Amino acid sequence: MEENPVSDFKMKALRFQFWHTALMTIPLGLTIILFPKFVAKVGSLDEQDQEVFGICGAVWLAFGLLSLKGARDPLKWSPLLVLQFTYKVLWYTAVLGLMAARGEFELKTARTFMLGFAPFVAADIVAVPWKYLLKK
Numbered sequence: 001m002e003e004n005p006v007s008d009f010k011m012k013a014l015r016f017q018f019w020h021t022a023l024m025t026i027p028l029g030l031t032i033i034l035f036p037k038f039v040a041k042v043g044s045l046d047e048q049d050q051e052v053f054g055i056c057g058a059v060w061l062a063f064g065l066l067s068l069k070g071a072r073d074p075l076k077w078s079p080l081l082v083l084q085f086t087y088k089v090l091w092y093t094a095v096l097g098l099m100a101a102r103g104e105f106e107l108k109t110a111r112t113f114m115l116g117f118a119p120f121v122a123a124d125i126v127a128v129p130w131k132y133l134l135k136k
Contacts, residue, residue: 006075006129014074017081017127021120022067029061043112078129085124088117 004011032039036053039045063084070077091113099105 006132010127010129011074013123013127014078014081014129015071017120017123018067018070018074018077020123021081021084022064022071024064024120025060025067026064029057029059029064032057033061045112075129075132078133081124081128082133085121085128088121088124091117092121 006014028039033054036048036050036057040048040053063080066077066080070080096105096110096114099110
């Protein structure tokens with residue numbers, strides 16, 4: 001039997017993050033797809049194009065569904081968490097940063113995503129086996 005290339009803690013953190021992602025994004029993605037106006041109202045979001053908002057719902061649903069696979073085989077699917085981490089960091093820095101630089105940043109609209117994304121970003125930093133992935 002091959003020895004696990006990452007610690008037990010890292011494997012538990014990976015599984016936790018995959019389950020966390022699945023349990024949060026599957027219902028959210030489905031709700032955005034099926035009831036976009038309700039989600040926008042509850043989240044205090046400005047009026048949006050349903051096609052664009054639907055892309056968010058579809059992507060989050062896809063992350064959730066693929067995370068179910070990741071919960072079963074965490075190391076194999078860990079690049080999914082890297083993708084999740086990367087797009088959220090880019091959103092914080094590029095999207096919000098550029099909006100703030102242009103004077104277009106509205107905390108009221110962004111706060112829902114900022115608060116929702118923060119735990120995922122923090123957990124990805126801990127869970128992703130960065131050394132293992134960068135060696136490969």
